Amino acid sequence: MKAMTLVACALVLIGGFLGGISRFFLSGVVGRGVGETFPWGTLAVNVSGALAIGALAGAARAVGGIFASDLVRDLIVVGLFGGYTTVSSFCLQTLNLALDGEGRLAAFNVVASSVLCVLFVALGFWAVVWVAGPATGPAG
Amino acid sequence: MMDRQAAMRLYLAVGCGAAIGSLTRFLSGYVIVSLLGLNALWSTAFVNVVGSWIIMAFATLTGPDGRMMVGAASRNFVMAGFCGGLTTFSAMSLDTFILLFEGDLPLAATYLISVVGLSLAAAWLGYLMASRLNRLPADR
Numbered sequence: 001m002k003a004m005t006l007v008a009c010a011l012v013l014i015g016g017f018l019g020g021i022s023r024f025f026l027s028g029v030v031g032r033g034v035g036e037t038f039p040w041g042t043l044a045v046n047v048s049g050a051l052a053i054g055a056l057a058g059a060a061r062a063v064g065g066i067f068a069s070d071l072v073r074d075l076i077v078v079g080l081f082g083g084y085t086t087v088s089s090f091c092l093q094t095l096n097l098a099l100d101g102e103g104r105l106a107a108f109n110v111v112a113s114s115v116l117c118v119l120f121v122a123l124g125f126w127a128v129v130w131v132a133g134p135a136t137g138p139a140g
Numbered sequence: 141m142m143d144r145q146a147a148m149r150l151y152l153a154v155g156c157g158a159a160i161g162s163l164t165r166f167l168s169g170y171v172i173v174s175l176l177g178l179n180a181l182w183s184t185a186f187v188n189v190v191g192s193w194i195i196m197a198f199a200t201l202t203g204p205d206g207r208m209m210v211g212a213a214s215r216n217f218v219m220a221g222f223c224g225g226l227t228t229f230s231a232m233s234l235d236t237f238i239l240l241f242e243g244d245l246p247l248a249a250t251y252l253i254s255v256v257g258l259s260l261a262a263a264w265l266g267y268l269m270a271s272r273l274n275r276l277p278a279d280r
Contacts, residue, residue, distance in 0.1 A: 004167070004170050004174075008166070009163055009166065009167075012159075012162050012163050012166045013159040013160075013162065013163050014159070015162065016158045016159040016160075016161065016162025016163065016225045017155040017156065017158060017159040018155070019158060019162070019225070020154050020155050020157065020158020020159065020161075020162075020220070020221055020224055020225050021151050021154055021155040021158070023154075023158070023220070023224060024150075024151060024154040024155075024216075024220050024224075025151075046229040046230070046233075049229060049230040050229065050230055050233045050234075052230070053230040053231070053233070053234050054233075054234065054237065057234060057237075057238075074166075077230075077231075078162065078165070078166050078169075078231075079162055079166075081228075081230040081231075082162055082165060082166075082225070082228040082230060082231055083158045083159070083161070083162040083224070083225045083228075084230070085228050085229035085230040085231075086223070086224040086227050086228070086229060087188040087191060087192055087227035087228065087229050087232065087255075087256075087259050088188075088191040088192050088194070088195040088219070088223035088224055088226065088227040088259075088263075089195070089219075089220065089223070089224055090229065090259075091192040091195065091196065091259050091260050091262075091263035092192075092195050092196055092199055092219070092263060094260060094263075095196060095260065095263050095264060095267060099267075110256060110260070113229070113256075114252055114253075114256055117229055117230075117232075117233035118233050118236050118237055118240070118252065120233075121230075121233045121234050121236075121237040122237055122240075125237065125241075
């Protein structure tokens with residue numbers, strides 16, 4: 001790994017800020033749209049973030065160049081997508097479901113989030129690799 | 141309906157918290173990977189477990205039965221902001237996908253199940269510790 005730089009830290013701060021407000025906005029919209037009993041908002045955020053990070057990993061591998069650069073890694077992968085997706089809200093909402101006696105919904109949230117997110121990373125990755133052509137670099 | 145200024149304050153609190161949380165994740169990754177020489181899988185696991193503990197402990201301390209009173213902006217700064225930015229579902233899913241891509245199904249499964257399981261356990265521990273604090277007699 002390269003040395004820590006102030007530019008990298010600034011990129012992560014900017015990406016994290018934008019990712020955080022995007023998550024707050026989308027989970028709010030989805031929550032108000034379909035109700036707050038089950039945390040669909042957080043699930044939508046994490047699954048869409050997984051699709052996006054998979055697509056970018058696919059672009060880094062099949063196209064390289066800017067997609068495989070430190071700039072994109074720090075600003076987009078670590079900052080934007082890292083700040084956008086969340087494990088903490090997922091845990092909070094899962095435990096609250098369990099504490100409210102909704103054990104089955106809590107278990108469903110755990111399995112659905114874990115499986116769908118890995119599946120959507122794969123989907124984003126393979127879609128971009130398929131469109132952009134043969135693989136050249138390492139995954140991720 | 142929330143007025144415009146209050147909504148702006150909430151978004152600003154979440155954005156700033158997420159920026160600081162994302163930078164903390166980036167810096168702890170640097171310490172764990174570059175300084176301690178551990179695999180990058182450990183850095184994602186670390187932030188997700190710690191962030192899940194913090195969000196549940198803080199939510200319980202500042203909830204309806206909690207002994208701490210904080211405003212909506214401060215609560216969202218810490219929970220949706222800092223903890224949301226600190227933790228990441230996208231990096232965890234991408235890590236898992238890369239392990240699958242490399243053909244290491246046992247490690248991929250072990251990694252995903254352990255990180256999700258430990259994050260939920262950390263959140264539960266945060267809930268228990270904060271509930272205990274909430275039940276202590278008031279100072280005066």
